[in-house]
Amino acid sequence: MWRYLTGRVLQTVLSLLVVVSIVFVLTRLSGNPVHLLLDVNATERDQEILMHHLGLDRPLPVQYGIYVKNVFLGDFGNSVLTRRPVVEHIWERLPATVELGLVGMVLSVLIGVPLGMYSAVRRGGVLDAGARVFAVLGQSMPTFWLGLMLILFFGVVLGVLPAGGRGGLLHLLLPAFTLGYFTSAAIMRLTRSAMLEVLGSDYIKFARLKGLHEQVVLWKHGLKNALLPVVTFAVMLFVQFLGGAVVTETVFAWPGLGRLLLESITTRDYPIVQAGVLVLSALYLTGNLFVDLLYSYLNPRIRHARA
Amino acid sequence: MPALRRGLPWFPGVVLAALVVTAVFAGYLAPQSPTEGDITQKLIPPVWMERGEGGHPLGTDRFGRDVLSRIIYGSRISLIVSLIAIGVAGSVGTLLGLISGYRGGVTDAVLMRLTDVGLSLPTILIAVVLVAVSEPSFRNVILVIALLLWPRFARQIRAETLAIKEQDFVALAVVAGRSSAWIIRRHIFPNVVPTLLVISTLQVGYVILLEGTLSFLGVGVPPPSPAWGLMIADGRGFLATAWWISLFPGLAMLLTVLAVNLMGDWLRDHLDPKLRQLGSRATDPESLAVEPAIEGVGVRGAAAGGDRG
Numbered sequence: 001m002w003r004y005l006t007g008r009v010l011q012t013v014l015s016l017l018v019v020v021s022i023v024f025v026l027t028r029l030s031g032n033p034v035h036l037l038l039d040v041n042a043t044e045r046d047q048e049i050l051m052h053h054l055g056l057d058r059p060l061p062v063q064y065g066i067y068v069k070n071v072f073l074g075d076f077g078n079s080v081l082t083r084r085p086v087v088e089h090i091w092e093r094l095p096a097t098v099e100l101g102l103v104g105m106v107l108s109v110l111i112g113v114p115l116g117m118y119s120a121v122r123r124g125g126v127l128d129a130g131a132r133v134f135a136v137l138g139q140s141m142p143t144f145w146l147g148l149m150l151i152l153f154f155g156v157v158l159g160v161l162p163a164g165g166r167g168g169l170l171h172l173l174l175p176a177f178t179l180g181y182f183t184s185a186a187i188m189r190l191t192r193s194a195m196l197e198v199l200g201s202d203y204i205k206f207a208r209l210k211g212l213h214e215q216v217v218l219w220k221h222g223l224k225n226a227l228l229p230v231v232t233f234a235v236m237l238f239v240q241f242l243g244g245a246v247v248t249e250t251v252f253a254w255p256g257l258g259r260l261l262l263e264s265i266t267t268r269d270y271p272i273v274q275a276g277v278l279v280l281s282a283l284y285l286t287g288n289l290f291v292d293l294l295y296s297y298l299n300p301r302i303r304h305a306r307a
Numbered sequence: 308m309p310a311l312r313r314g315l316p317w318f319p320g321v322v323l324a325a326l327v328v329t330a331v332f333a334g335y336l337a338p339q340s341p342t343e344g345d346i347t348q349k350l351i352p353p354v355w356m357e358r359g360e361g362g363h364p365l366g367t368d369r370f371g372r373d374v375l376s377r378i379i380y381g382s383r384i385s386l387i388v389s390l391i392a393i394g395v396a397g398s399v400g401t402l403l404g405l406i407s408g409y410r411g412g413v414t415d416a417v418l419m420r421l422t423d424v425g426l427s428l429p430t431i432l433i434a435v436v437l438v439a440v441s442e443p444s445f446r447n448v449i450l451v452i453a454l455l456l457w458p459r460f461a462r463q464i465r466a467e468t469l470a471i472k473e474q475d476f477v478a479l480a481v482v483a484g485r486s487s488a489w490i491i492r493r494h495i496f497p498n499v500v501p502t503l504l505v506i507s508t509l510q511v512g513y514v515i516l517l518e519g520t521l522s523f524l525g526v527g528v529p530p531p532s533p534a535w536g537l538m539i540a541d542g543r544g545f546l547a548t549a550w551w552i553s554l555f556p557g558l559a560m561l562l563t564v565l566a567v568n569l570m571g572d573w574l575r576d577h578l579d580p581k582l583r584q585l586g587s588r589a590t591d592p593e594s595l596a597v598e599p600a601i602e603g604v605g606v607r608g609a610a611a612g613g614d615r616g
């Protein structure tokens with residue numbers, strides 16, 4: 001167990017370092033930031049002063065060291081456009097991304113678990129077939145296109161839901177579904193196979209023999225035991241939402257971190273791009289680490305297999 | 308492989324055949340130019356609608372370009388990007404997987420840590436930033452996708468190599484004094500080919516979606532090329548007035564990815580039952596993982612494409 005734990009933690013740290021390095025190299029490859037900061041009339045001398053001021057005249061390894069140190073201290077510098085600290089921009093946008101991710105996760109569980117349960121119980125039936133089509137489509141559908149088609153149908157044709165922006169619960173429905181469709185399909189399949197396994201077990205047969213009501217058997221005895229993989233999976237999905245919200249946020253003009261990132265790419269505001277990638281990746285990596293540890297803690301088979 | 312031809316699923320078979328024919332003969336099939344439009348012909352609806360015209364069966368976009376012709380030419384982009392990206396990632400991943408699995412020891416440890424790191428990165432995020440900073444171009448899109456894809460191959464091929472290495476014919480070759488390179492080339496590689504084929508097919512859909520996403524976000528294949536993702540992005544501002552600009556390229560993409568995924572699942576079930584657990588896109592709900600995620604494989608595998616959103 002300890003070996004597994006330390007291994008996983010080390011791997012996460014390594015991945016984070018790789019992301020930091022990629023970001024560092026990219027920003028150095030993308031040209032001299034001094035040109036972005038100064039206006040066109042700046043002299044050579046001005047450039048040199050600024051380069052010295054920013055530490056850009058030092059050897060690359062030294063710059064890299066300073067960069068890594070600053071990142072770990074949470075200092076990402078200032079935005080090129082607004083001159084405000086990057087951290088402020090990030091904090092402004094983070095809540096929207098987390099909100100969308102949470103609602104997306106809840107929605108995909110609410111859709112995926114009942115669908116998976118019923119297609120396991122009525123195996124081979126119409127609903128099972130329907131749920132299967134739902135799942136297969138979910139895995140082949142381009143997310144951004146799904147989002148646009150939902151806007152077209154619910155926003156333009158029916159006119160019942162807002163097409164974009166952040167607001168009340170109604171504003172959340174379409175983006176959360178777009179974000180959650182792919183994963184609700186995965187949750188459905190996971191629930192289905194876990195349920196089938198549980199339903200075939202002896203204690204379910206026994207519960208039925210005892211004469212318990214079928215709904216009690218299914219929901220209390222069945223689902224409860226099938227839930228472990230589903231719950232872990234759901235938490236992991238949330239983490240992945242954070243890492244991949246760029247697309248959905250762009251489609252729905254959702255003012256989150258993903259959209260901030262893309263906007264900053266367009267305006268070449270590289271300090272924000274760097275910080276955005278780092279923060280989202282860090283959330284993603286530590287989230288996955290947390291899920292793995294949680295899972296190995298909850299599931300003794302893994303705990304012992306890896307000890 | 309004549310046995311394979313039996314039971315070939317008709318739906319993905321027909322769609323994929325049609326797709327390849329479309330891509331190869333795009334020049335003959337497309338009624339109009341994919342990039343040149345007549346501005347006086349802009350925003351014409353599909354032929355079955357009131358103002359529709361026979362010359363533009365699926366309508367035109369805001370520059371008067373023919374939507375159908377662009378979709379037809381766009382199939383080339385999707386196919387070429389996935390062929391090259393998977394070719395590059397598959398070659399690099401297979402080579403590293405073979406070496407890692409056969410050599411073991413420090414080489415294996417280093418390569419596999421690298422693979423772990425590669426697999427743990429949030430794909431879309433990294434792809435967006437890599438392409439954006441390195442200037443969006445056809446070549447850079449392919450390179451970045453390949454860069455993010457090779458660990459998936461390396462991991463699986465290594466596992467396969469480890470199993471094959473234990474076989475008697477490998478031990479015999481070692482005793483006979485054959486070099487490692489010879490053994491890998493003649494004994495190990497031919498045995499991982501079915502696995503390689505299955506992984507490659509299962510990744511095609513993912514690559515098409517990833518390229519589409521990048522193009523949609525404006526950090527993929529640059530305009531005016533008729534990439535499907537770009538076309539969908541083009542129609543964003545016209546959802547209320549000219550929905551056909553976004554709808555049809557999306558349908559083409561959905562159909563293609565669907566067909567490739569179904570084909571990949573079928574191949575996996577027929578060529579390589581061991582890979583059933585790999586199924587990030589299993590059509591059979593049970594093949595996700597019979598024992599849900601006992602090694603984290605099921606959960607991980609299922610989520611392999613999960614950061615698309």
